[in-house]
Amino acid sequence: MPKYAVVICPACRNPFIIEPGTKTVSCRYCNKKHETKSLRVFLATDDFKEAQTMRGSINAHICGDPTFDEGVACGAFDREVVADIEDERFTEDKRLVEEKMREEAKQTRTKGQQAILTDTFDELGANGDVSVDEYWASVSAQGISRKKFDDWIEKMLEIGVAYSPRHGYLRKG
Known part of the structure; x- marks a missing residue:
């Protein structure tokens, strides 16, 4: 044997x-x-x-x-x-598994960034108005890109999660 x-x-x-x-x-x-x-x-x-x-x-x-x-x-x-x-199915199955794994990894990464942005805003917003510069300083240290941050701010303002009482500041909506 x-x-x-x-x-x-x-x-x-x-x-x-x-x-x-x-x-x-x-x-x-x-x-x-x-x-x-x-x-x-x-x-x-x-x-x-x-x-x-x-x-x-x-x-x-x-x-x-x-x-x-x-x-x-x-x-x-x-x-x-x-x-x-x-066998064509063998190669196709392997490709589908790899594609699914890449998609799940991407979703995990995205959820992680959104959680960082949300948690940081909630933490800073507990004291009243949030300075956009202070908010950016907090999240950039955790690996968030400036484009992602700017898109997030815009999205929060659009859906009403936050509003801007004055230039450069945010407040929970």
Whole structure:
């Protein structure tokens, strides 16, 4: 029985190396648990470096790296493995997962900035009028861009969260 096997997670479509013999294994990427007998083995070997090379080559192919195709041309990889990896759905699933992760990261970043702007305004507004310069000094230290800040001020004035009792100052609306 070989020591190592390269398999692909049916849930997230990422390749990883397992040690055959256990009944279940968790994917290193999505943490989903699978029965080892239900996973398709792309390579079984006693050489860990060979297993790493295969896993890396599968990842390279998914990313469109031509070095994988060179490995196929010189006979380093089985043609059947290449046909399975070239499955259009496999590449599409990976692209959709990456796109969803980027969108969630963007929303988290945006929510974080809005929370900083809102909390800082509430904190400064507890004492009455808020100086726009003081407000900017507080939020710029936390990584908010001037454009984001100016857009935020404009939005607060438009929707009535704040109003300007005099030039350069804001008050809660």
